[in-house]
Amino acid sequence: MKTILVVDGYNIIGAWPDLKRLRDLDLAAARDRLIDMMAEYQGFSGHQVIIVFDAYFVQGTEKKYNNSKVEVIFTKENETADERIERLASELIKINTRVYVATSDYTEQRTIFAQGAYRKSARELLQEMGYIQKEIDKKLNEKIEKRPSSRIQLSREVSEIFEKWRRGNL
Template sequence: MDILLVDGYNMIGAWPELNALKDRDLAAARDRLVEKMAEYQAVTGFRVIVVFDAHYVQGIAKTYQNHKIEVIFTKENETADERIEKMAISLNNRRTQIHVATSDFTEQWSIFGQGALRKSARELLIEMGSIEKGIARNVKKIQETKPVSKIPISEEVAEIFEKWRRGEK
């Protein structure tokens, strides 16, 4: 199993779309990141856990699921880096590969020492761009293909049925 641990505010600060949104509405930027990570999880099959520092949201230390993504707000006086390090140690085993998405250089080296692989914010952004293009291609292909009838019918009969569906004679 592959697990991606994401330093939430690090991604928000590094991704242009989320950084611009953060200035207007931090909660919306967090929600958008979680939506993007849900797309990432759906395509890659990774278990994704997004960790946010408590210092941006005072008094909240909680864990919840959103779009099948685990979202963690650290407790007060605990940084996302500290929580990610603890999780990288506790989740690491022979059958699990931990990936950590952060651009914090110190965090990257600390995680690397635990046997986890790192992804910078830029690398994850590029990967997300590729995933979103793939999703758009698949949606377009589905929209362009005509639904297949369960009973083979001629084009002429299909036209007649389409006229009936529209209420034409």
Template sequence: MRKAYLFVDGYNIIGDWPELKALSDSDLESARDLLIEKMAEYQAYTGTSVTIVFDAHMVPGTGKKYRHYDLDIVFTKEKETADERIEKLVIERKRVDRQIYVATSDFVEQRVIFASGAYRKSARELRTEVEQIEKGIQQSVAETKQKKAKTKLPIDEEMAEIFEKWRRGKR
């Protein structure tokens, strides 16, 4: 089985998804956190290894990388764009046994991605996938709750108390 990787241009996605864009207008950090949470669900559900790359121009500094929710989160160096870092990551991870996707709606970046052998996902495609995953998770939770409700024995309080005493080893 081929290992799948998804590199996400963080601010590009935030700028494209309406709920993230609206949130970022008042609280950019919360918009980043929400994107990270959604991508963590995506990774857990699909098994695809996700790396989110944020441009340094929004958060000045020397660049850093850390793990959160088992995701790789990268803030580029000050004069490096997310596109440049993603291109490097694609080249580093490119192997025959790997499928590499890049989520961005940047047209120039999409052309570079194709040239390097990766597949692209537009921000809209990724959002649709995330929405489907969220629906799938909600459905799984509902089904699990329903199964648990059906397995409960219909017994009265007195019998439940007797069983509880037996369980605790009291007679």
């Protein structure tokens, strides 16, 4: 079964302490950091991720782009992120597709739940990201530990002889 996570971008930024602090300094950097984090989530979980940012007061049409294979949507003029997420959830829900919406907006949670999507609060997603980061770090450390010190497998004795040659002690 295919799983899609739709993220209410500014809601998550406002709910996660690190992103909230970054947002207060540089909103674009907070958006980019969230996109990077969701790319890690997508890579680890295998779930498709779509992030929706509210561009309610911005003139123009809806903008979409892919960043690290994460789909990023800025809503069109006079459309809220909540409206776009609701429409997106109803379009994506199929028999073989499970849709989660990450938001802490209670009204939005109830609306998407009524459409058949699952909800994931900002706190739940943050906890899941913590777990994912620990697993990524663990796998990275395992790879580093398993990596041989040289490209050619050498016995310890031969490695010591080469090291002495390298240092000019032989």
